[in-house]
Amino acid sequence: MVAPQQLDPITLEVLRTRLDAISEEAAGAIERTAISPVVTESKDYSSTILDADGNLITGGGRIEYHFGAAMNAVRATIARHGPTIAAGDVFLANDPHNGGGLHAQDVMVQRPVFVGERRVAWVVNSAHLMDMGGMVMGSWAPAATECYQEAIRFPPVRLFRAGIEEVDTWSIFRNNVRLSALVEMDLRALVAGCHVADEKLVEVVAGMGADEFAAAVRALCDAGERELRRRIGEIEDGEYRVTTWTEWGEELYAVPCTLTVDGDRFVFDFTGASPQAPHFFNSKPFIIESELVADVCSLLAQDLPFSSGLFRPFEVRCPARSIVNSEPPAPVASAHMDAAFCAATVGAQCVMLALAASPAATGREHLSGPSGTSALATHTWSCMVDGRFDGWAMLDGCLPAPSAGHDRDGNDLFAFLVGRQGVVELIDVEILESWYPLLVSEKKPRPGAFGAGRYRSGAGCQMSYRPYGTDALYGVMLAMRERLPLVGMAGGFPGATTEFRIRRADGSEELVDGHAMNVLVRDGDEFEFRCASGGGWGDPLDRDPAAVARDVALGRLSDAEAEETYGVVPDRAGRAANSDTEARRDGIRRDRLARARPARVTVDADGVAAVSVDGASIPLYPGVVQRGPYAFAEESGTVLAIAPGEWLDGCPVLEQQVITGGFRLCIESYLDPVTGRTLAVDVRPAGSDRTFTSSPRRWSSVA
Amino acid sequence: MHFELDLRFARQKWELTVALPGSNVDASTLDALLDAFRSEYGRRYGEGALVAGATVELVGLRAIGVGATSKPRSLNAVRAEASRDRTGHPSRSRPVLVERGGVRASVAVHDADDLRPGDRVRGPALVDGHDTTVWIPPGATLDVDEQRSLVMEVV
Numbered sequence: 001m002v003a004p005q006q007l008d009p010i011t012l013e014v015l016r017t018r019l020d021a022i023s024e025e026a027a028g029a030i031e032r033t034a035i036s037p038v039v040t041e042s043k044d045y046s047s048t049i050l051d052a053d054g055n056l057i058t059g060g061g062r063i064e065y066h067f068g069a070a071m072n073a074v075r076a077t078i079a080r081h082g083p084t085i086a087a088g089d090v091f092l093a094n095d096p097h098n099g100g101g102l103h104a105q106d107v108m109v110q111r112p113v114f115v116g117e118r119r120v121a122w123v124v125n126s127a128h129l130m131d132m133g134g135m136v137m138g139s140w141a142p143a144a145t146e147c148y149q150e151a152i153r154f155p156p157v158r159l160f161r162a163g164i165e166e167v168d169t170w171s172i173f174r175n176n177v178r179l180s181a182l183v184e185m186d187l188r189a190l191v192a193g194c195h196v197a198d199e200k201l202v203e204v205v206a207g208m209g210a211d212e213f214a215a216a217v218r219a220l221c222d223a224g225e226r227e228l229r230r231r232i233g234e235i236e237d238g239e240y241r242v243t244t245w246t247e248w249g250e251e252l253y254a255v256p257c258t259l260t261v262d263g264d265r266f267v268f269d270f271t272g273a274s275p276q277a278p279h280f281f282n283s284k285p286f287i288i289e290s291e292l293v294a295d296v297c298s299l300l301a302q303d304l305p306f307s308s309g310l311f312r313p314f315e316v317r318c319p320a321r322s323i324v325n326s327e328p329p330a331p332v333a334s335a336h337m338d339a340a341f342c343a344a345t346v347g348a349q350c351v352m353l354a355l356a357a358s359p360a361a362t363g364r365e366h367l368s369g370p371s372g373t374s375a376l377a378t379h380t381w382s383c384m385v386d387g388r389f390d391g392w393a394m395l396d397g398c399l400p401a402p403s404a405g406h407d408r409d410g411n412d413l414f415a416f417l418v419g420r421q422g423v424v425e426l427i428d429v430e431i432l433e434s435w436y437p438l439l440v441s442e443k444k445p446r447p448g449a450f451g452a453g454r455y456r457s458g459a460g461c462q463m464s465y466r467p468y469g470t471d472a473l474y475g476v477m478l479a480m481r482e483r484l485p486l487v488g489m490a491g492g493f494p495g496a497t498t499e500f501r502i503r504r505a506d507g508s509e510e511l512v513d514g515h516a517m518n519v520l521v522r523d524g525d526e527f528e529f530r531c532a533s534g535g536g537w538g539d540p541l542d543r544d545p546a547a548v549a550r551d552v553a554l555g556r557l558s559d560a561e562a563e564e565t566y567g568v569v570p571d572r573a574g575r576a577a578n579s580d581t582e583a584r585r586d587g588i589r590r591d592r593l594a595r596a597r598p599a600r601v602t603v604d605a606d607g608v609a610a611v612s613v614d615g616a617s618i619p620l621y622p623g624v625v626q627r628g629p630y631a632f633a634e635e636s637g638t639v640l641a642i643a644p645g646e647w648l649d650g651c652p653v654l655e656q657q658v659i660t661g662g663f664r665l666c667i668e669s670y671l672d673p674v675t676g677r678t679l680a681v682d683v684r685p686a687g688s689d690r691t692f693t694s695s696p697r698r699w700s701s702v703a
Numbered sequence: 704m705h706f707e708l709d710l711r712f713a714r715q716k717w718e719l720t721v722a723l724p725g726s727n728v729d730a731s732t733l734d735a736l737l738d739a740f741r742s743e744y745g746r747r748y749g750e751g752a753l754v755a756g757a758t759v760e761l762v763g764l765r766a767i768g769v770g771a772t773s774k775p776r777s778l779n780a781v782r783a784e785a786s787r788d789r790t791g792h793p794s795r796s797r798p799v800l801v802e803r804g805g806v807r808a809s810v811a812v813h814d815a816d817d818l819r820p821g822d823r824v825r826g827p828a829l830v831d832g833h834d835t836t837v838w839i840p841p842g843a844t845l846d847v848d849e850q851r852s853l854v855m856e857v858v
Contacts, residue, residue, distance in 0.1 A: 008803070032717040033748055040716050090751065160751055181757070185712065188752045195749030435714075 023060030026197035034189035042395040042424040045127035055308040068290025070124035073108040077156040087114035088163030095153035102336030104151035111194035123197040125190040133176040137391035138380035142515040145278035146329035152176040221309035229264035234361040238696035240350040246338040255342040259350035273322040281338035282326035285318040291344035298419040300363040341374040353694040369403025369489040372415035375481040375532035383470045401458030403534025410458030412445040437469035449561035453492030453536020460531025479514025488535020490622035491678030495533035541585045545576035589676030596652035636674035643702040709763030790825040822847040
């Protein structure tokens, strides 16, 4: 055992950057040797370096969510193969129920790294493979009710034993997947990445000694943990709750999260999540944790190396046999998407609520509404080209837009406002057209008045294309957020929802169900998808009129939307900021108050005045402050609540119902009782409770 | 004159370069080229990365000639003026931890813009450039050549 004091910070940092470089070099080898655009263009792959026991040291490539999943994979492989693991072994696992990846298509290729007789590290490479068998091309089957129907399921098995190819494993693999020659190239690319990382790691570890390496890696992970705990310590202790739902047609499955901030640790509790269902969105705790920790660390620890140390302050509780902790035979083709992204999103929203109530916390500069990850519009196609079967997943559907931030609009065609990387990257149109039988008509940020706010959401991808070089495309739709949009924050309005449509050759147009299978697009038809978005930040009536005018000029908003949503009425010279706009905005605010139902609780304001003058203001939520036991609307100075009451109950509420088919959506605006400004906007299925609660201990336990 | 080929497995985006032995291509050369490609691929990415029977694409053929060319003459060379030892005439100084575990010492700092061809600086010293900082360790000597390149001799 090497004492930590022998490892000076410079040695540690040099080692850390060497390991980063090795993981990026391995990632580069994957990208250079793979062939599918899902890897080479969308960058849906990763390379992770772990210690001898499977603790994350660092990772390369784009999919940070794989890094936590890699820990689960190695632990499962060690549990199954323990003493027989030898130098030159390479393992494969893909079953999320049994040591596998984020879903069956994200295979985990794992190579133990040996220096002499001693196992010193692991490399785990993962990529989304185009097919892993099962009932539909692409292995995402909305009709599957059991995991047995979805894909071939590898528990941890060997692809190579002591450097010798395990021919049987490869034969089983080839025999079970569609487009096996293509998929094998991508799988071999992951093997190539393992080889590259292994060579370099052996050099590093042999050079410094295995004991020193192990001690240095421990010191690096410990340093990350210490700093993250320090930052969590700056966040107000308390309970923060956010609920959302994952959708299956008009069926909703609850994903509620309660975050307890307790000193220097986080407990995320998903008690109340719906029981596991016979649909492909069931998930696993290791997946929830991988995504949640990565997303929260983007907010709090973007500048810290992402290692297993950052996982330690997190406790994630997922109730057994629920959609966040399923068991076989639960289908899991989207184990990382629908319910899991909802879980990571509400978890990150809880952290946002906590940050909003913590004046001194690191990460406040990242305050914003939810990211777009829980709103993907993925879809897959299969077809015949020159008598041969072909197929692919359209990952440009994974380009929703995030909510606005406290000081900026959301960005376009990218799921995160804050983060180290997107879910995937844009695919180059020329590459897409050269690979697949389609012709792209349009690809752009989606226009519309969604995600309205003082700062508006970004715009998701809107793209349309036609079959080209084939008679027909057969599609499977994998929509998220078809009906229930993402919320905004601080009084911003909800985002856009996902849409698929087909314009038929005869001029007719039809909407396509978000989980439809066997969607047929013939020669002459055009398919279009419109990605969803997060919500806005702040009252849209406070948006700079010039910014509204710019969005009109760019074709993002119509004149009518600019007036209705933002109250902007250009004058004859085309100027947006003018007295008509002021008057229109005043009118809308007065109208809101006139139409709103009264506050649930009216606070007796007698005796509050003195406190309001003398007490120090501490933020509770953007636009709402605590002084002593009172919560005030910051702008008007109105008392909204006395502790431990909820300030939302002191707001008049304007309710709007949106009915589509059998689904009723309820949008509630919580207003400043005097000014009529929106302080918060909630969106939820009609009949459910308010979706968020913020109870910093400072407020809930005030004397 | 010799030739190189850029080869890759079908549908890959990146190539590996393999030298053509001689200047003729026939069936036996093609086999040798494929062997050379697979062997280089295996060396870089491991034998396990090779797919049996996968199609190999030729995406580039390069002819490389080697010969003497006339050398360009630099137009902005500045003749070294009388050699000046700038040691002891720094632009400023700042505290630097020279020895690990030691204490910070005041070290001479020279602005790169102030150094002219022919100038010499003896370490310990720092040179602050617009894009980099150069550390001259104790005992080392830095000379500014006529291209204003910094040439350091470390003993």
